[in-house]
Amino acid sequence: MPDRALSTPLDDSFERYLQDKGKGRGGDGGNYRRNAARELERFAEWAAGHRGDDDWTGIAPDDVDREPTFDDLDERVFREYARHLGGDRGLKQNTVQTYYRYISAWCGWCVNEGYLEAHYAQRASAMAPLPEDDGRKPGDQQAWTSEQRHALTRHVDEQAREAIEAYTTLPEDTASLDKERARYAALKSARDRALVFVLAYTAVRVGELLRDPNDPRRRGVRWEDLSLDDGSMDVYRKKQQWDAASLPDPVISPLRSYRQLMDPPTERWPVFPTFDQRTLAELIEEELAERGKPLEAITECRDEYARDLLLALDEDIRPTSITTDGARSVLQRLSETAEIDIDHPKHDYLAPHGGRRGMGEVLVRAFGYTVAARYLDNSEEMVRERYSHIEAGELGDIATEALEEVGDQIEFSAESV
Template identity: 90%
Template sequence: MPDRALFTPLDDSFERYLQDKGKGRGGDGGNYRRNAARELERFAEWTAGDRGDDDWTGIVPDDADREPTFEDLNERVFREYARHLAGDRGLKQNTVQTYYRYISAWCGWCVNEGYLEAHYAQRASAMAPLPADDGRKPGDQQAWTSEQRHALTRYVDEQARDAVEAYTTLPEELTPLDKQRARYAALKAARDRALVFVLAYTAVRVGELLRDPNDPRRRGVRWEDLSLEDGSMDVYRKKQQWDAASLPDPVISPLRSYRKLMDPPTERWPVFPTFDQRTLAGLVQEELAERGERPEAIGERREEYARDLLLALDEDLRPPSITTDGARSILQRLSEAAEINIEHPKHDYLAPHGGRRGMGEVLVRAFGYTVAARYLDNSEEMVRERYSHIEAGELGDVATEALSEVDGSVHESHE
């Protein structure tokens, strides 16, 4: 490690790290960046002695009058910080783990960038003061809260309404290409709204809803799989068979509006087709060539359309469904645009599985484990295991009520 790195102040590395982790041009955006910046600031304050108990003076030697540098970091420092986080009685076990992961991720980046010789934060002795792992896997536990679900669905609903209104109120004198651009924007916004509502309210697994490139049986739901009148949707379940999933009321209107706008040429069209321009360009050229059209004629046809998707609709050139990875990209974009605050060790956006888990929380609390298991297409035993924190909280309320009644009876008997 270069000597100059040893004497670099810790906070001199923060901006470069956050840019690498941020979203958008220049790495200036993203929930992860915002949350990581907050924890790095807290860590910097702690290393300088501004956080901790009255006896804590920071990591700089007492005889040195300077700010903390990488020279001061070692395994013991991260152990002390883990102890500091674990000693904060206002933090839950998982929150302590989450906060430490932000600092640990920065530490690993510093090793790669040459600021540190070793990943001290990941050493066993450094992590020993952290609360014991509860056995849950980071990334599998995100659940959309009611506030997050409402914020995201409200955002996509407003975007779709505005885009559809803009398309349906176009002035007559607009050119055909301008009208097509407005229709395309409305279709994309309506598709995003329908996708978010389905993920938020049906609890269907994203792999059952969309295309999996590694499994030809999972080609994504088609319009023929949906019955908006009955409120049901046929999906290929995790248990390797087709089954009907429920479409609750909040989902019906976005799907119906989206279908009317798309007006798919056949029922075999995917409900959520890809809008990827490269994929659609290849599809259009290949399919039209197979129909006998020459390259020059295909080029002229494409120039008549603002987007290849619109040509595909007119010619019934059925595109593939978006993939599960595509859905994650869409949710990343929408979570960022909606400015939803998310604190999670793995995801800085509302991930698809979080919609399913969030709906599971709602169902368990409202109707119990048996009904939730049926809706989630899981065994009741598995649902009880995954949502055991709900039962624990309810039992705590029962115990509190019992204590109140008993204590009240005891007090009355002594009066």
């Protein structure tokens, strides 16, 4: 191996690695890139002695004054980092495993690129301090229950109906700005209702439905992507290709009503545009300036409207879609106003992915794993793994029935507990 590679500082390799693993043009996007960059930065800080115990000086020899290089890496370094991750920092077992995998993947890439001669991070001695993986995904496993789903959809439906009725029944002599305020309130409520119904019943991943700032290909669904007559919607799937997702009957009416109220100027408008005032103001000012309007005229134009979204509709200034984080904020607000009872260790609101998992529960119980896998756009093996508790419960019922068939009675006294 060239001495040049061995003497290369660790972080000199990060950008090339992240570009190779990133998505989109130039490898600049993608959640994996963002998460890997964060963990590589943490690893570099630890290796340099900037993280860890007070007496930790890093992996470079004490008698040299330089940043760590590839020459300093061996399996003992990765063993120490595994021990550092699993230390008393409150990280869950699976989180430690996940963080280590980011560093291990980079180590493997460095071997292929000639920075290292061996994949030290995958050696048994290096991985020995890692806690065992209990099979659960890091983070949450929330799934909306039927009661939660019904409570939330009923709440947003009532809000939308009231707002739309308040707008459509205004007296003819209502002031223009008051009409616009009522229309804006109706649009926002209708958008929220449509969003909740789509998340609750389609099982589409939120990253396939809305804009992801870290992946330029995920710009959010547009009206041109929906076919309400056919009950389908084109989305950019997790498997990196466009595919049709189903729109079941409960979703169609909220979308039709919302579209009629919005009356988008073109089919390329996002189905779920951002309502953020600052974002819309900047967009309108920039677009109207490009159309040749002076600043004073732009200000006068904006003053004529109660909200910039209504001006954008009239002038066909297409906003961006709401982001995945924006959807979480919407659901936090709606979960609170709906006063839904939520008992979960991580989320105090109905998170977007919980709608997908909740619908998965319904499908598996009603039609089995094969049909559920097709609807969820997952492999049957993965669906069986994620919803294994359903099969376990069913097998438990079978076992109980078998015991009853052979007359094996189990006596139980609550007083003995």
